[in-house]
Amino acid sequence: xxxxxxxxxxxxxxxxxxxxxxxxxxxxxxxxxxxxxxxxxxxxxxxxxxxxxxxxxxxxxxxxxxxxxxxxxxxxxxxxxxxxxxxxxxxxxxxxxxxxxxxxxxxxxxxxxxxxxxxxxxxxxxxxxxxxxxxxxxxxxxxxxxxxxxxxxxxxxxxxxxxxxxxxxxxxxxxxxxxxxxxxxxxxxxxxxxxxxxxxxxxxxxxxxxxxxxxxxxxx
DNA sequence: CACCAGGCAAGTA
DNA sequence: TACTTGCATGGT
Numbered sequence: 001x002x003x004x005x006x007x008x009x010x011x012x013x014x015x016x017x018x019x020x021x022x023x024x025x026x027x028x029x030x031x032x033x034x035x036x037x038x039x040x041x042x043x044x045x046x047x048x049x050x051x052x053x054x055x056x057x058x059x060x061x062x063x064x065x066x067x068x069x070x071x072x073x074x075x076x077x078x079x080x081x082x083x084x085x086x087x088x089x090x091x092x093x094x095x096x097x098x099x100x101x102x103x104x105x106x107x108x109x110x111x112x113x114x115x116x117x118x119x120x121x122x123x124x125x126x127x128x129x130x131x132x133x134x135x136x137x138x139x140x141x142x143x144x145x146x147x148x149x150x151x152x153x154x155x156x157x158x159x160x161x162x163x164x165x166x167x168x169x170x171x172x173x174x175x176x177x178x179x180x181x182x183x184x185x186x187x188x189x190x191x192x193x194x195x196x197x198x199x200x201x202x203x204x205x206x207x208x209x210x211x212x213x214x215x216x217x218x219x220x
Numbered sequence: 221c222a223c224c225a226g227g228c229a230a231g232t233a
Numbered sequence: 234t235a236c237t238t239g240c241a242t243g244g245t
Contacts, residue, residue, distance in 0.1 A: 043227040049243055050226090084242040088228085130228050150226055195226050 001162075007179040009162065013214055014186070017193035020213035021200075024192035027140035029054075032108050034063050035141040039133045040092050041083040052082035065106045069097045092128025099126045108141075116144035131169045139191070145182035148191040149173050152198030161219050 001009075028047075029035040034054065041050045056079045057063050062071065071079075077090035103122060104110040111119070116138055123134040131149070138144040149172045157163040157172060180186065197212065 039226090042225085044225060044240090045227085045242075046225040046244070048225090049241095052243085082242060084225090085227090085240045086242080088240055092228085128228070132227065136226080148226085152226075191226085198226080 003179060006162065006175065009160070009217070010176060010179050013156075013160070013217060014180075014190050014193070016213045016217070017197060018189065021193055021196050023189060024196055026188055026192040027136070029140075031063070032112060032141040033065060036096065036108075036137050037063065037068075037093065039136040039141070040096060040128060041080060041089060043085070043089070043133060045084045050083045053080040056080070056082070065097055065100050065108065068093070069101065069106075088128070092126075095126050095128050099123075112142040114142070116142070116146060119144070120146065131173075135173070139184075139187055143184060145177075145184050145187050147173050147176040147187050149176075150191070150195065150198075152194050153191070156194060156197070156214070160214070160217060 027035045027038065029038050037057070038050055038054060041053050054063075057068070060079070062068050062079070068076070073090055073094060076093060077086045080086050080089055080093070083089060099122070100106055100108065100111060104114075114122075119142060120134055120138055123129050123137060124131070129137070135146045135148045138146040139148055149169055153172060154163075154167075157167070157175070158165060162175065163172060176187075176190075180190075197214070200212070
């Protein structure tokens with residue numbers, strides 16, 4: 001399919017989702033650091049569970065790099081328990097904190113001033129941060145225009161015949177980033193709208209999206 | 221009861 | 234490289 005057609009298709013899908021659901025105002029976090037923590041905690045986990053973990057951290061005023069760094073592994077794990085996988089996630093958060101300290105002297109501001117592509121590579125070197133988490137941090141915490149791909153995105157692209165079954169993460173990300181402009185607000189809302197669609201209609205149990213806002217784009 | 225959620229790393233062959 | 238498994242809570 002020609003690139004121009006892909007552009008039209010992706011923008012049409014975006015417009016349909018935006019008309020159906022409106023702006024999502026992601027990420028639901030008050031500071032870049034809170035967004036980073038949430039990005040790790042939400043891995044394969046319902047956001048409602050992450051909210052409970054974040055609330056625990058907030059209640060103890062621990063949502064800063066320096067304060068969270070002072071916690072033992074066990075104490076941190078206990079605090080984030082509702083988000084699931086709490087032992088591994090506590091370790092992953094500690095890895096992230098060490099990373100922030102070592103590369104940016106604990107300054108989120110310095111981290112956000114880093115070049116996007118460089119920051120992405122550095123984040124991927126942190127154990128516990130994969131491609132989706134790295135891109136979520138880049139886009140929603142650091143304000144870099146990197147498109148976030150997730151399980152819903154794969155289902156939608158596959159269902160709409162825009163990718164083959166074996167497409168990997170970078171292929172799907174390139175599909176978006178080469179076809180539509182690197183606009184921060186657009187990337188922000190687009191991924192959020194895809195997640196919204198997934199929650200509403202396109203779960204595994206209902207892969208055909210009957211009645212969903214994208215129905216008219218589906219191949220006959 | 222079964223299934224799922226805004227993944228990822230580590231182990232195996 | 235490609236495939237499998239462990240990680241865990243809380244909602245439907």
